[in-house]
């Protein structure tokens with residue numbers, strides 16, 4: 494096998510002048526590993542009868558690989574899908590204030606758990622609890638990693654080895670395998686289902702409460718689907734009265750966590766956090782990065798005695814939020830406090846975008862690219878929020894000859910571009926594209942369209 498002798502050594506590749514700058518960027522050990530892989534793959538091909546490429550060929554392959562390795566794996570993308578809260582794309586984009594707060598806190602030390610007034614240990618929760626109290630009307634609040642963690646903590650702390658009452662119509666899967674019955678099982682609580690899939694009556698609850706000891710009553714907002722037709726369920730306020738009469742806490746998992754009335758934005762009604770508390774829920778749990786428009790977090794608000802139980806539970810230590818999330822969350826809540834959410838939070842700016850302006854942007858894209866067609870379409874909220882909400886928009890529809898290859902090339906751009914594919918068209922929705930991303934987007938598209 495004389496051909497094997499034609500293979501370059503790893504050392505020769507690593508020290509090649511074209512490779513050297515990339516070795517510095519990815520680190521010597523990782524570069525050596527990549528070079529070894531490239532040589533091994535070539536050896537296998539030679540053994541299979543192929544001729545080895547010249548040295549330049551190896552260098553090219555290796556440089557391409559090192560280039561990829563040097564790029565951050567987690568990085569920004571351009572979201573042209575029109576799905577505002579895309580869980581796979583990181584849900585809510587943060588406000589400028591939230592970003593600044595994170596940078597400030599991350600760059601050095603902070604008073605995360607230090608009470609500056611008293612000069613002693615403080616609680617990381619203190620930075621957001623007063624704001625959450627003011628914004629929701631709750632007695633107390635607690636923030637954990639995400640809403641799934643909040644539900645796990647609530648069930649562990651308040652219902653472990655005890656019974657939890659829930660309507661059959663609310664035994665939902667939120668996504669990513671997060672299922673209410675599973676999380677109940679995980680937390681050691683016993684599920685007691687009442688009613689049927691489509692109809693649940695207040696008497697179903699009261700009968701179950703009379704039959705056995707119940708630790709808590711769980712109400713879950715169907716945030717990601719709708720039941721239409723022959724369907725009914727008692728209202729949260731009716732459940733609250735029943736729960737109170739039986740001295741059983743009522744916990745509402747609203748998921749989406751709107752603080753604002755979504756109808757003011759032309760969206761369907763969505764239960765708000767203050768509304769659930771006013772209806773009589775003892776605890777309300779919601780996500781920080783859905784309709785709140787903040788960082789990933791699980792927020793629990795409600796009665797002091799119940800929140801105290803959560804805070805004291807050993808599991809809390811494993812679920813507590815980090816300083817970056819808290820910094821971003823505080824900044825986000827301050828925006829709500831000064832009633833500036835519609836302007837300062839990207840999420841609400843996108844929701845509120847005027848269709849006529851979106852049409853103008855799509856037209857400008859079309860004019861710049863010289864191809865495509867502007868057509869009416871709908872953007873969605875996504876992220877398991879407001880499944881029925883349809884926001885009228887205008888998209889630029891492109892119909893490249895090789896659709897699949899075109900979409901793959903969009904993803905391979907830097908930053909990657911994600912679009913919606915419908916029938917034989919790639920749809921680009923201006924609603925979720927930040928104005929400052931437009932130049933990069935259009936430049937990449939015009940280059941790419943030359944090939945398609």
Ligand SMILES: *Cc1c(COP(=O)(O)O)cnc(C)c1O
Nearest residue numbers: 639640641667716747748749780
């Ligand atoms: C989204 C959602 C959750 C999970 O929230 P995460 O913050 O993603 O963990 C739980 N319950 C409901 C009703 C939801 O909509």
